[in-house]
Structure formats: structure tokens, C-alpha cells
Amino acid sequence: MQRRGSTTRRVLAVTVLAIAAPMAEASAQADSAAAAAAGTITATDLRLRIGALAHDSMRGRATPSPELDKAARHIARQFEEFGLRPADGDSYLQEYPLTASRAGTPGRQMLAIDGPGGGAIDTTDYIAVPGGRGQAAGPLVISTPGRAAPPTGAIALVRVRSEDTRGALESIRGLLEGGAIGVLLAIDGPDDYFAGIRRFYGRERLSVGVPEELGAPIALVRAGALPEELRTALAAGRGTNAYEATLRTQAEFREERAFNTIGWIEGSDPDLRGEFVVFTAHMDHVGVGRPVGGDSIYNGADDDASGTAAIVELAEAFASLETPPRRSLVFMTVSGEERGLLGSGWYAENPLFPLGATIANLNIDMIGRNWQDTVVAIGRDESTLGTALEETMIEHPELGLEMIDDPWPDENFYFRSDHYNFARKGVPILFFFTGTHEDYHGPNDEADRILYDKTARITRLIFHLGRQVADADDPPAWDPAAYRRVVEGRGR
Template sequence: MRRTLLVMALAASTAASAQKIADPRPFATTITPDDLKKHLYIIAGPGMEGRETATEGQRKAAAYIESQFKALNLQPGNKGNFQLGYPIYQDSIAKAAIDVNGKPFAMFNDFTISQGMGHTSTLFCNQVVFAGAGISDSTRNDFKDVAGKIALVFQAPSSPAQTGGGSSTRNRRTFGPYAIMEAAQKNGAAAILIVQNGFPRRSGMGSGKSSPYLDGFQKTVFPNTFFISEEIAKAIMGADFDAAAESVKTGNAQPKTYTAEVKLEFRKDRIELSSSNVVGFMEGTDKKDEFLFITAHYDHLGKRGDSVIYYGADDDGSGTVSVLELAEAFAKAKASGKGPRRSIVFMTVSGEEKGLWGSEFYSDHPIYPLDKTTADLNIDMIGRIDPKRKEGDSTNYVYVVGDDKLSSDLRPISEAVNKKYTRLELDYKYNAPKDPERIYYRSDHYNFARKGVPIIFYFNGTHNDYHKPTDTPDKINYNLMAKRAQLVFYTAWEMANRNDMLKRDIPLSEH
């Protein structure tokens, strides 16, 4: 009952505010199925080649979005530029080699290396310390004798890497390769050898290039870590190998130093690529120094070979073209003298499919003050219907995510606006604290939320074409997509024109 009264009060307040400022409905109706379809057949067409980050297809999509922002007379949002570039790095192996007592061992046949965290180095050392399972916690430290030497570790059987998962958070930290590297580094190891099964291995490197990554400058430089076969370990430990392996299984491993002439060589070339977010800016009136963001990611998975394209019509062509249509609606309002009080930033980001890269870069290098950013409304997949949704009207719904977090203003505004204008079913399934899909953490709004900016994420759920080449524009429900985009517009209208910024009165939770 209390929530009903609150929503009614907000609805009345919203109506009064809208009447005082302007009626948003004439501008919302410019967000049409036909316009969305026109844009989407371009964004998710073959010419964009799947829009993979740091490829020509992504750059073509960025150019198209920029051209639309210019046509709407938006201002360039990045100090005179519409694009906010950021660097991406990729490693290419030049050489990787291990020699033990003059015997060479081959990459993939006998060892692999942690390429992304490795650094160019050639190490000659004749002291190798057996460091058990590589456990270092308050009760024991397997690395106490490794300073300036090579540490040799048997990865314990309870490690997820050996068992396929299922261990506790403590086990993942205690036995995982990253925790081993971290502990060895803190104890001064010169390099790390981790004994694993499964050699020889098929090369996963292809051309010898790593997957691209965002963090080119690491906070900590770890010792080079080689994952080695039992044959390499036997060449170092000799007849002690079997007893050492058994001692790790029983938890009775004791450190021991072996004398062996070990040469570890790793050389890599770092390639610097680039990508960009596209940023359009609309200046507000009396509250122009406060900001509302409307975001979506325009990248997708690219293509495989010359013929297979991952079109990404729903993911996230639907969000991208919705941002274009929302920008057009606000531009028409501004042209008629009814522009927003707060400034609005329309930002389409790249790198989402790689790990929320574009939004991470923006939130770590903001153009506009985050403490003056009232909210981020993020749109990621609003063009389809979730076949798993069995309750309610699945032709008239949208998943609303994050409106119960960070600000107690979010849900009352969202529900009042929806009740007044769009009357969609607002489904809060993915707000569940134990959501197994962790949807709240998987799109670009999260990089605003982690900085304290209130967010709402609009989502239709996954479907059988999710992350497949069959996610094509012909499968979009354009009428439903337009209605969902209009809900975002009305919500943005209220947030851009209300007297106060949204409260930040709910602590951010990682769970």
C-alpha cells in the first residue's frame, strides 16, 4: 500500500513537472519502428562485419554513429571530438624456450606460458626450489625459500584448473595459478614452474598472438610463469619426482632445493591497437552542469573467416539504434525550445563483448564529473522476446535491472513514468541477489554503478540466437523495441528535467 501511494505521488509529481516544462509525448512518438529498422539494417548489416572491437567493422560503425550525431546537431562530446579513443594491447610471441641441463623442451609439446602476464626475459639459474602446492596463507608459506630462485610447484588436485571447478572461493585463491603467481612474487621468486597434466597440447595461439587486453600497464610485474609437463619436472628433480608429487596430494610436501642448469627464455612483441567510444553531447539549460548518460554498446563478435558474420542485431544493435532515436527525439525537443534542463550525453561504447572495456575506460577517465552525473540509462538488447519467460505478457515487457540499487529514487520514477506513458510489464527477475546469470554485472552500466552513479539497465533476456551468427535484423520485434525505447525516453525526460539529481542513498553491493 505504501509503495502504491508513493508511485501515485510520483506520478502526480511527474505529470505536474511534465506539464510545467513540456509534454514529452510528441517527441517520444518520433521513436518509430520504421526508423529503428532503417538504422538497424545498417548497423547490423554485412558491411559492418560484426563490429568486433579494434577492427575495421567497428570503425565503420563508429563512423556511422558519429554521422548521425552530427546530423542531429549534437555537440562533439570529447573536447571537440565525437570519438573517445582508448588503447588496446595484444602480444605476439617471438620466442619461448626451456632448457634443462642442456636439453631443450618445446612450446606446447612440453610447456606453455602465461603470455599476457609474462614479460621479455632470459633467465639462467641453477637453483630450483620445490615449493609444494604453492600455498601461502596465515598457516603456511610454501615459498619461504624461493627468493632469487626458480620456484617449482605442483598444482594441487583441488584446483579448479585440475578438477573443472566446484571448489570454494578460498580454494580458488589458495590453489589457482594467479594466487600462486602472487605469492611467489611477494616472496621474491625469479620465475615459476607449475607442473600440470595434459601435455603435449594443441597450440591455442594460432598466429602466436594473444587475446587483446585493456591494461597495458600492470600494477605489479609478476615472475614469468611457465606451465610445464612432468617430463620437465623430472629433468629437474630426477628420482624425487614421484615422491614430491605424492607429498603434494597428501599435504605433506617439504621444500627442497635442486641444482639444475635451467634456461628460461621468453620474448614477446606488444602490438598497440585502438578502439573508441562515440560521444554526443546536448547542453542543458539551467542545470547544464549536471549530466544524464544514455548508453549502449555498439561492438559485437565480428566475423570468422570470410563468410561467417556475427551480426549482433539484438546484441547490441538494438541498443545502439535506440540511442540514435532517443538522441533524435531530444534534438527535436531542443529545436522546438523544449530542451532538457540537464545536459545529456549519448554514448555508444565499444569493447563490451571483450569485458566492458569502453565503459571501463570512460569511468576511469571521465569527461564529465561522475559526481555530477545523475544517472546512466543503459540499453543492451531490447529487440527480442525471451523464450524462457513463461509468466505475464511476453509481447509487452522489459527486464528492468538495477533500479533497486544505489538510489531510492530510481524505481519510483521508473514505475510512475511507465504507468503514465508506456504501460509495459516491468520485470525485475534479474534484480534477484542470487541471480545465477549475474546480469547486473555484465553490461556497461556497471562501470557507472561501481563509481556510485545510479543506473537502470534495460534488457529483453537471452534467446536461441544470442551470440550466434543468426542474431539478424529480420528477427527483431520492432514495435516492441520502439515501445521499450520510448520508456527509456520518458524516464530520461523526467531525470533530465526534475529539480534534483537522483539521491545516492543505497550502498553499492558486490553481491
């Protein structure tokens, strides 16, 4: 019996070796191919790509602008040259509608309050809210949204503390649907805060979609400009029948459009190619602005030509592999990030690949400045993508990179780049970032200030991580507490 068992074990060992040897050889070949593909990501290539995107001729790639369209089409040509598939039918460009709006000229607006101490309100003390337009005259009724019936046939006056401005603006629709013929939001806060609100609404604003008109005049007013008796009643939350108001606002709308550029590589595993790893960066910046030292072009080399160039390098590197990873890969450069995450927001609502089958989003925004060897991956404590990243860094010490936690939690960067539109839809994310600097959103964010070797090493890290995630047997998993906070909106 003992002798027969020994023979059986030898046969099994030979069989295992016969199976394992080709597998090990295949794995080694795959690793060698991956190393060669990662080697195509170079500082020289990044210098050329960033230099082109951040050149003065691109005029800061504002959304919308002819220069941003030029960038989108240039990237599309690169994707086609690499052999990526177009994501939207036969096009690499996903077009989406925009509405540009502004409050209109002060001469076409008016606010007057009739009653004790009343009169015309100076135009410097109020500003129209785009979306509302027209004229209304009637009783001025102090209202608290959500706590009482809206004032039918009256102009609603709502006290707004500075920290509640966003919520108050969101309550406007409820007041109008309840019968208010106009809305006046009284900002109760420091004068400099109201001045900031005026600047914000005085600029042209962009929103995704077709123009939305609320059918009634709406304005923000400095609480200190109201008649004293009305101001006292408003602060106390008590009603008064002593005042009427006339409110006229005028808004200007313009329809625009912008593009996201998207290409993809189908996965090699028939069972997993229906799942997707999405790489993103934003190709827009803030355009032409106030001159500083005679320079008015805000080039956006780090923000985010660095991330955009990394996406193009990643697409080229993965396309060079003879055998793609098991899952499919999507490469996306979005527009409108600087105007409120507009392009990624549109994609999140109109995805070209199912978000339920999108297992990860690796977002790259500003990886070209500050420390020589340090990078932040925001969101790595939210899912097992963080563990995969740690494993990747251990496997690739040649990159010489150190990963640190977000040292700027008070800046809320998590909510300020395109990964957020994926995370809120339930897609695990990592956001690669090396921080802001003295040239952030300034005309000195130019290509000659980028640390190209570091940018190349970070891009190679993302290549290796993306390959690992795409080849893994199991998709990344959320931390339950993070999922409740980010996706379900509980405990943010």
C-alpha cells in the same frame, strides 16, 4: 473578523490560481512536447539503424577493426546532425589505447624440470601467460603467495585450484617483485578445465593501455604433467629441494586503438546543468568467426546493434525538444564490451564528464528479442532509479510493457555489460535487457530477427524515464546495502 477572513481567503485563492494556471499550462506543454519527441522513436527508424549496423559489410564490428571505426564515425555524424555537442573538445570520438597480446608460438617456448621423474614437459601441457617473456633457469621452489617470502633467485611453483585461477594470476607481480626469476602456475583441476585455460590464453587478448611486460617468463602448467614426487609435495604444501627448472616463454604484442562515440545536450536549468544523465550501449560485436551453415559473419543485431540504435534514437528524440531537461544528457556508444568492457572501463578512468556529477547511467544491451512485451531492468533494487522506473511505467500504460526481475541471476549479467564500470564508481545504474537466445554470439543474430515494435516501445520507456530523472529535484539515491556491495566491494 469573520467577513475580513473570508475576503482574504478569496484573494489568496485567486492568487494561487493565477500562479498555478500558467504552471499547469507549462507542464502540459512540456508533456505534449515530450510525447511528440518520444513519437520520433519508431520501429521503422530502428529497423534502418540496426540493419545498417548489423549488415554483412560491417563484418561483426569487432574491436579493433575498420568496420567498428566506421560505425563510430557514422554515429558521430548522426550526433552532429542532431545538434549534439561533441564531448571531447571538437570531436565526438574518444580514442583510447589497446594492447593485443598472445602467448606466441609453441616452438619458441620450453619447460623442462630436472629432478626425480623429471624431463621436458610437452607443449600441450603448458602455455605461456602474455606479459611474461624471456628465459629463466634455477631452483624450483614451491610458493604460496602472501604467506611466505617469495623465492629470490628461483622459479616459483604455485598450486592453483581451478576456482582460484584469477587470484593466482593477480599474485604474480608480488612474486616477481620479491625476487622470483620466473613463475610456474600449476593448475590443479580437471583436464577439460586446463584445456579451457589453454584456449583462453591461446587466443589474442586485448587490454586497455600500452603493452605491459613483467620481465620474466610465466606459464600455466597442468599439474598432472609434473613429476609425481613434485606433484605430491605441491599438493601437501611442503617444500622440496630436489628440482630445478628451465622455463622459456615468448609473447607477442601489438599496439591498437579504438573509439567511444560521445555527444551531449546541455541542461536547461543553470543550477542543475552541471549534473549528467548518461545513456550507454556498446557498438561492437565479436566480428568474423567459425562458419555455421556457411555464414561466418557474426552480425550482432541484438547484441548490441539494438541498444546502439536505441541510443541514436534517444539522442534524436531529446535533441528535438525546444527546451531540454533540467540536467545535461550524455549519449555514449562504447567499443570493446565484448573484449572485457574495455571502452567503458577507459571512460570510467578517463571521464569527459565528472563521475561525481553523473547522477545516473541507463545502459541498453540486447533489447530486441524474446518476449513481445517484457523487459528486465537489472539494478532496479539498488537505488531510487527503480522507483522512478515504476512511476514511469504507471504514467505510460500506452507502452504496454511489463517489467520483471532478473530471471537469470546465476549468469551474473550485472557484471557483464558496461553499466558495471559506472556502478563501481558510485553511479546509480539501470541495465535494460531482454535476455540471451539461441542466436547469442552466433552468425544468426541478424536484423530480420529483431522485434522492432517492442524495441521501439522499450526505447520510448527509456526516453520518458531519462526525462523524469533529468528533471527531478533530487538525484537518484543508492540503497545503502547495495552501495556497500557494489561500490565498496563488501559482501558481493
